[in-house]
Amino acid sequence: MTQLLTQLDLDDVCFIEQVCFGKDAWNKNMLESEYNGGSVFFGIKRNEKVVAYISARIIIDEADINNVAVLPEFRKQGMAQKLVDALAGYCENKGVKKFTLEVNANNTPAKNLYQKMGFVSFGVRKGYYHGEDAEIMWLDKEQN
Numbered sequence: 545m546t547q548l549l550t551q552l553d554l555d556d557v558c559f560i561e562q563v564c565f566g567k568d569a570w571n572k573n574m575l576e577s578e579y580n581g582g583s584v585f586f587g588i589k590r591n592e593k594v595v596a597y598i599s600a601r602i603i604i605d606e607a608d609i610n611n612v613a614v615l616p617e618f619r620k621q622g623m624a625q626k627l628v629d630a631l632a633g634y635c636e637n638k639g640v641k642k643f644t645l646e647v648n649a650n651n652t653p654a655k656n657l658y659q660k661m662g663f664v665s666f667g668v669r670k671g672y673y674h675g676e677d678a679e680i681m682w683l684d685k686e687q688n
């Protein structure tokens with residue numbers, strides 16, 4: 545159900561970005577450069593189209609989650625949770641057990657998702673998102 549995405553899926557990912565993040569969406573060039581820079585993308589498809597995705601950049605022993613997004617009509621079905629699990633499994637196979645990310649401090653659904661997966665907050669970047677605060681979250685599977 546959850547699968548590794550390739551460069552051929554980036555148009556679908558770009559569409560998800562636009563629907564979910566509007567003016568803050570990553571465009572195709574940004575996605576391409578993340579992909580070519582070694583970020584890993586996992587997605588869930590319906591009718592051959594990606595409807596939910598996660599991407600992360602692995603740097604030595606740590607995975608930095610760039611984004612997770614689910615098209616509105618597919619939310620609250622556990623897709624985001626499956627994507628975080630898939631990423632965690634992939635990382636574990638590579639010996640990567642530390643995860644970090646930034647989330648808008650007002651984004652309750654995303655914060656709840658990450659907290660449920662074991663992430664804890666450990667700092668705030670003031671005004672990081674057009675004046676809104678970003679919360680830095682962290683998960684160390686070695687300590688869990």
Ligand SMILES: CC(C)(COP(=O)(O)OP(=O)(O)OC[C@H]1O[C@@H](n2cnc3c(N)ncnc32)[C@H](O)[C@@H]1OP(=O)(O)O)[C@@H](O)C(=O)NCCC(=O)NCCS
Binds near residue numbers: 626646
């Ligand atoms: C955040 C987001 C990815 C969650 O996707 P999802 O597939 O609906 O999430 P899941 O169904 O896997 O839910 C997992 C957990 O997330 C939390 N959650 C998800 N949606 C929520 C909501 N609307 N309100 C509160 N908590 C929510 C809950 O803890 C949920 O667990 P539960 O179902 O046992 O309560 C989705 O809402 C989204 O794409 N939002 C827009 C993009 C975004 O903000 N991405 C995060 C950027 S860092």
